[in-house]
Amino acid sequence: xxxxxxxxxxxxxxxxxxxxPADEAETGRTFAGVGVSPGRIIGSVLLxxxxxxxxxxxxxxxxxxxxxxxxxxxxxxAKAVQANLTARSASAVGAxxxxxxxxxxxxxxxxxxxxxxxxxxxxxxxxxxxxxxxASVAEMLHNLGGYMAERATDVLDVRGRIVAELRGVPxxxxxxxxxxxxxxxxxxxxxxxATLDPAKVMALVTASGGPQSHTAIIARALGLPAxxxxxxxxxxxxxxxxxxxxxxxxxVVDPGADExxxxxxxxxxxxxxxxxxxxxxxxxxxLVPLLSNVGGAKDAVKAAAAGxxxxxxxxxxxCFLERDTEPTIAxxxxxxxxxxxxxxxxxxxxxxxxxGADKPLPFLTDASEPNPALGVRGYRTDFTSxxxxxxxxxxxxxxxxxxxxxxxxxxxxxxxAEEAEHFASLCATAGLTTxxxxxxxxxxxxxxxxILEHVDFVSLGTNDLxxxxxxxxxxxxxxxxxxxxxxxxxxxxIRLTVAGxxxxxxxxxxxxxxxxxADPALAVVLVGLGxxxxxxxxxxxxxxxxxxxxxxxxxxxxxxxxxxxxxxAADARRLVREKLPILIxxxx
Amino acid sequence: MSERTAVIASRVGxxxxxxxxxxxxxxxxxxxxxxxxxxxxxxxxxxxxxILSIMSLGASNGDTVVLRAEGEGADEALESLVxxxxxxxxxx
Numbered sequence: 001x002x003x004x005x006x007x008x009x010x011x012x013x014x015x016x017x018x019x020x021p022a023d024e025a026e027t028g029r030t031f032a033g034v035g036v037s038p039g040r041i042i043g044s045v046l047l048x049x050x051x052x053x054x055x056x057x058x059x060x061x062x063x064x065x066x067x068x069x070x071x072x073x074x075x076x077x078a079k080a081v082q083a084n085l086t087a088r089s090a091s092a093v094g095a096x097x098x099x100x101x102x103x104x105x106x107x108x109x110x111x112x113x114x115x116x117x118x119x120x121x122x123x124x125x126x127x128x129x130x131x132x133x134x135a136s137v138a139e140m141l142h143n144l145g146g147y148m149a150e151r152a153t154d155v156l157d158v159r160g161r162i163v164a165e166l167r168g169v170p171x172x173x174x175x176x177x178x179x180x181x182x183x184x185x186x187x188x189x190x191x192x193x194a195t196l197d198p199a200k201v202m203a204l205v206t207a208s209g210g211p212q213s214h215t216a217i218i219a220r221a222l223g224l225p226a227x228x229x230x231x232x233x234x235x236x237x238x239x240x241x242x243x244x245x246x247x248x249x250x251x252v253v254d255p256g257a258d259e260x261x262x263x264x265x266x267x268x269x270x271x272x273x274x275x276x277x278x279x280x281x282x283x284x285x286x287l288v289p290l291l292s293n294v295g296g297a298k299d300a301v302k303a304a305a306a307g308x309x310x311x312x313x314x315x316x317x318x319c320f321l322e323r324d325t326e327p328t329i330a331x332x333x334x335x336x337x338x339x340x341x342x343x344x345x346x347x348x349x350x351x352x353x354x355x356g357a358d359k360p361l362p363f364l365t366d367a368s369e370p371n372p373a374l375g376v377r378g379y380r381t382d383f384t385s386x387x388x389x390x391x392x393x394x395x396x397x398x399x400x401x402x403x404x405x406x407x408x409x410x411x412x413x414x415x416x417a418e419e420a421e422h423f424a425s426l427c428a429t430a431g432l433t434t435x436x437x438x439x440x441x442x443x444x445x446x447x448x449x450x451i452l453e454h455v456d457f458v459s460l461g462t463n464d465l466x467x468x469x470x471x472x473x474x475x476x477x478x479x480x481x482x483x484x485x486x487x488x489x490x491x492x493x494i495r496l497t498v499a500g501x502x503x504x505x506x507x508x509x510x511x512x513x514x515x516x517x518a519d520p521a522l523a524v525v526l527v528g529l530g531x532x533x534x535x536x537x538x539x540x541x542x543x544x545x546x547x548x549x550x551x552x553x554x555x556x557x558x559x560x561x562x563x564x565x566x567x568x569a570a571d572a573r574r575l576v577r578e579k580l581p582i583l584i585x586x587x588x
Numbered sequence: 589m590s591e592r593t594a595v596i597a598s599r600v601g602x603x604x605x606x607x608x609x610x611x612x613x614x615x616x617x618x619x620x621x622x623x624x625x626x627x628x629x630x631x632x633x634x635x636x637x638x639i640l641s642i643m644s645l646g647a648s649n650g651d652t653v654v655l656r657a658e659g660e661g662a663d664e665a666l667e668s669l670v671x672x673x674x675x676x677x678x679x680x
Contacts, residue, residue, distance in 0.1 A: 101608050106639055140644055
């Protein structure tokens with residue numbers, strides 16, 4: 001159930017009411033972007049500060065500034081950052097509170113400050129001195145490994161805050177506010193979104209980024225309205241009141257009565273859409289199991305509560321993203337078992353570590369690759385770091401023992417039948433009985449019949465399949481128009497994947513676990529193309545179920561044909577949506 | 589110079605929350621306190637008010653550390669710090 005939250009804020013209680021008001025000339029100004037997560041909301045803007053720029057290497061004390069003055073300024077800045085983090089920790093709870101308390105102590109740490117003051121005495125500027133002093137400390141922690149290595153990032157975070165304080169610019173990271181706000185930025189990195197508090201952030205708006213960017217994915221997972229690629233929106237000032245429409249992709253500055261009415265009606269819609277009965281089916285009774293994509297046990301428990309019929313994608317790398325070293329088998333067993341236990345008797349599809357490109361893992365991936373999306377990522381890390389995959393499969397097999405979940409395992413970034421065969425043999429060695437692969441490289445879609453001779457199922461990862469089919473980086477806002485699974489070429493690849501399964505002859509299932517499955521209109525098209533199961537963020541289950549229940553299989557097949565023959569992605573989307581009147585009545 | 593030894597009681601060792609509690613307690617004292625692993629020369633001792641120093645010390649559960657301080661009230665101050673180290677702070 002959605003927690004009750006006041007969606008319409010008034011100017012008087014908005015986060016930035018005491019800050020600069022919107023420019024008069026800005027009133028009613030509209031920004032157009034790409035809507036990536038539905039919802040209509042009014043709130044005040046807080047800007048995501050830009051990352052702190054590194055002071056020039058060898059930057060010296062400015063003329064007229066003594067080492068004593070610079071040291072005093074540094075001590076003042078370190079104290080201010082400590083005070084700020086301590087104040088924030090007071091309002092935090094649990095693990096978040098402990099992290100903030102420890103980070104606050106680091107900000108004014110005698111060892112760190114002394115090391116920096118020594119560099120200032122030798123002539124360095126305060127900014128450069130703290131930059132280098134913190135880098136040495138971070139390196140020392142990193143070399144200690146384990147828990148200490150993970151704290152190295154905290155030291156670097158503190159460093160950025162001290163430099164920002166010395167420069168008199170806002171601290172990096174998601175801004176802090178007592179009251180909820182709409183977060184506006186150029187783009188958000190995975191590290192930023194990890195600390196995002198959905199109780200404080202009402203909506204996400206970015207000037208850059210595409211529909212498959214992290215901003216979009218996290219917004220859908222949290223059920224926050226979001227608009228990406230809204231050029232110029234990062235020029236707004238803190239405290240500006242805006243209306244965000246996450247379906248239409250628009251932002252209106254200083255909204256009027258029309259927008260207030262739209263935001264109010266959205267509250268009614270979300271209440272109506274909050275229920276999924278746990279069985280995905282079409283109007284004619286044709287079953288389409290609806291599963292959930294999860295990153296760990298916490299997600300899995302939520303997904304089960306939302307009615308998910310299993311897990312279609314367990315992103316195992318999310319259990320280990322902040323890690324410097326390979327997790328032990330025991331740690332992995334514990335992480336996986338938490339997910340299995342949430343779905344007794346149900347299917348859980350585990351995807352082996354998908355590191356690389358936008359999800360680097362220091363123990364597996366090479367950050368210096370010129371073209372990481374086309375580099376050693378996903379299954380391919382087995383070429384360069386042999387053993388990690390085998391140990392993960394052993395851990396999965398151990399976690400299966402004693403649980404009631406039906407565990408399937410699949411490898412990401414498979415390009416050939418040969419790779420699928422090798423992965424299936426590794427699974428067999430580990431004692432895992434249901435191997436499968438992801439279809440996200442066009443070559444795998446085109447050869448799915450040969451691939452399915454070696455494995456029991458395939459799952460389409462539409463985000464990567466789209467970026468590779470269209471040769472368009474999913475992080476680039478300028479290419480958002482190309483980067484949509486509504487592209488008829490992407491739909492053709494999905495059709496061919498299903499056709500390959502039919503040719504293979506054993507009725508092996510083709511599922512979808514990409515973001516495409518969370519778009520209710522596209523979900524109808526996917527079912528019409530012959531996709532057996534859909535896996536999505538738990539938030540989308542009820543909307544997808546409601547729309548699927550409004551069509552028969554024959555109707556879904558007709559809509560799929562319509563989309564396949566469209567001349568553009570926009571046409572495909574428009575033609576299908578016109579035939580699904582339920583979308584309008586639900587406000588989707 | 590006063591000197592006391594303490595055996596680390598916290599199961600996670602002297603980092604994370606236990607380190608934070610210890611450093612905060614040292615910070616409230618009007619004295620300079622150092623910490624070292626037992627058997628290491630006093631010259632290599634670290635500033636006990638620095639969480640980063642404490643973390644780099646890497647003291648685990650069961651390890652013995654040496655606290656040193658000089659000046660009025662040093663004995664009492666070290667006693668209070670030993671008590672903190674010999675409590676399983678992670679359990680509280």
